[in-house]
Amino acid sequence: MALTQCPSCNKRISSKVKECPHCQFVLAGQSKEDMEREWLRLKQEKSDKLVSRSMLALLIAIAAFTYLFMQQPMPNTWQYGIAVGAMVGGVVWFLINRVQLLFLKKKKR
Ligand SMILES: [Zn+2]
Numbered sequence: 810m811a812l813t814q815c816p817s818c819n820k821r822i823s824s825k826v827k828e829c830p831h832c833q834f835v836l837a838g839q840s841k842e843d844m845e846r847e848w849l850r851l852k853q854e855k856s857d858k859l860v861s862r863s864m865l866a867l868l869i870a871i872a873a874f875t876y877l878f879m880q881q882p883m884p885n886t887w888q889y890g891i892a893v894g895a896m897v898g899g900v901v902w903f904l905i906n907r908v909q910l911l912f913l914k915k916k917k918r
Contacts, residue, residue, distance in 0.1 A: 811823070811824040811825075815832065815834055816834065816844055816848055817829060817848050817851055818832040822836075834847065834848070852913065855913055859906045860910065862906050863902075863903050863906035863907055866900075866903035866906060867899065868899075869895055869896075869898070869899035869902075870895070870899030870900045871899075873892045873894075873895035873896035873899060874896050876892045877893070877896065
Protein backbone atom coordinates (compact mmCIF):
# COMPACT_ATOMS: atom_id res chain seq x y z
CA MET A 810 0.00 0.00 0.00
CA ALA A 811 1.62 3.19 -1.15
CA LEU A 812 1.35 6.41 0.72
CA THR A 813 0.67 9.72 -0.86
CA GLN A 814 0.01 13.22 0.32
CA CYS A 815 -3.45 14.73 0.39
CA PRO A 816 -3.42 17.78 -1.91
CA SER A 817 -5.75 19.60 0.42
CA CYS A 818 -4.51 19.05 3.97
CA ASN A 819 -1.04 17.62 3.18
CA LYS A 820 -1.50 14.69 5.51
CA ARG A 821 -0.17 11.28 4.58
CA ILE A 822 -2.88 9.05 3.21
CA SER A 823 -3.09 5.78 1.31
CA SER A 824 -3.01 6.21 -2.44
CA LYS A 825 -5.91 3.79 -2.69
CA VAL A 826 -8.49 5.79 -0.77
CA LYS A 827 -11.11 7.67 -2.74
CA GLU A 828 -11.50 10.34 -0.16
CA CYS A 829 -9.07 11.83 2.31
CA PRO A 830 -10.02 10.55 5.79
CA HIS A 831 -8.81 13.78 7.36
CA CYS A 832 -10.53 16.45 5.31
CA GLN A 833 -12.94 14.54 3.01
CA PHE A 834 -11.14 15.79 -0.04
CA VAL A 835 -12.27 13.68 -2.99
CA LEU A 836 -9.31 12.12 -4.77
CA ALA A 837 -10.73 9.45 -7.02
CA GLY A 838 -11.24 9.98 -10.72
CA GLN A 839 -10.22 13.58 -10.77
CA SER A 840 -7.93 15.29 -13.19
CA LYS A 841 -5.33 17.74 -11.94
CA GLU A 842 -7.64 20.60 -12.86
CA ASP A 843 -10.55 19.08 -10.97
CA MET A 844 -8.34 18.63 -7.92
CA GLU A 845 -7.18 22.21 -8.17
CA ARG A 846 -10.75 23.44 -8.34
CA GLU A 847 -11.84 21.20 -5.50
CA TRP A 848 -8.92 22.42 -3.41
CA LEU A 849 -9.80 26.06 -4.06
CA ARG A 850 -13.45 25.36 -3.25
CA LEU A 851 -12.53 23.75 0.08
CA LYS A 852 -10.22 26.63 0.87
CA GLN A 853 -12.97 29.12 0.07
CA GLU A 854 -15.42 27.17 2.22
CA LYS A 855 -13.00 27.17 5.12
CA SER A 856 -12.32 30.87 4.82
CA ASP A 857 -16.06 31.63 4.62
CA LYS A 858 -16.58 29.64 7.79
CA LEU A 859 -13.76 31.48 9.53
CA VAL A 860 -15.10 34.86 8.44
CA SER A 861 -18.61 34.18 9.70
CA ARG A 862 -17.24 32.72 12.94
CA SER A 863 -15.04 35.75 13.52
CA MET A 864 -18.04 38.01 12.86
CA LEU A 865 -20.04 36.07 15.44
CA ALA A 866 -17.20 36.39 17.92
CA LEU A 867 -16.99 40.11 17.30
CA LEU A 868 -20.75 40.42 17.76
CA ILE A 869 -20.55 38.64 21.12
CA ALA A 870 -17.73 40.93 22.23
CA ILE A 871 -19.65 44.05 21.13
CA ALA A 872 -22.86 42.87 22.80
CA ALA A 873 -21.02 42.20 26.05
CA PHE A 874 -19.26 45.53 25.86
CA THR A 875 -22.54 47.32 25.18
CA TYR A 876 -24.12 45.58 28.15
CA LEU A 877 -21.24 46.61 30.42
CA PHE A 878 -21.39 50.16 29.13
CA MET A 879 -25.16 50.61 29.32
CA GLN A 880 -26.04 48.60 32.43
CA GLN A 881 -22.79 49.09 34.31
CA PRO A 882 -23.22 46.06 36.56
CA MET A 883 -21.31 46.12 39.84
CA PRO A 884 -18.00 44.26 39.80
CA ASN A 885 -18.11 40.92 41.62
CA THR A 886 -21.66 40.23 40.46
CA TRP A 887 -22.33 37.31 38.13
CA GLN A 888 -23.71 39.65 35.47
CA TYR A 889 -20.42 41.52 35.45
CA GLY A 890 -18.44 38.29 35.38
CA ILE A 891 -20.39 36.90 32.45
CA ALA A 892 -20.23 40.15 30.49
CA VAL A 893 -16.47 40.51 30.97
CA GLY A 894 -15.96 36.83 30.21
CA ALA A 895 -18.01 37.08 27.02
CA MET A 896 -16.19 40.23 25.96
CA VAL A 897 -12.71 38.78 26.50
CA GLY A 898 -13.74 35.42 25.06
CA GLY A 899 -15.28 37.09 22.02
CA VAL A 900 -12.17 39.15 21.33
CA VAL A 901 -9.88 36.15 21.77
CA TRP A 902 -12.09 33.99 19.57
CA PHE A 903 -12.17 36.73 16.96
CA LEU A 904 -8.37 36.99 16.95
CA ILE A 905 -7.94 33.21 16.72
CA ASN A 906 -10.22 33.08 13.69
CA ARG A 907 -8.44 36.01 12.07
CA VAL A 908 -5.04 34.39 12.54
CA GLN A 909 -6.34 31.12 11.11
CA LEU A 910 -7.73 33.04 8.16
CA LEU A 911 -4.38 34.69 7.60
CA PHE A 912 -2.62 31.31 7.59
CA LEU A 913 -5.24 29.89 5.26
CA LYS A 914 -4.72 32.70 2.76
CA LYS A 915 -0.96 32.31 2.89
CA LYS A 916 -1.16 28.57 2.38
CA LYS A 917 0.07 27.51 -1.01
CA ARG A 918 0.42 24.06 -2.39
ZN1 LIG B 1 -6.90 15.76 3.33
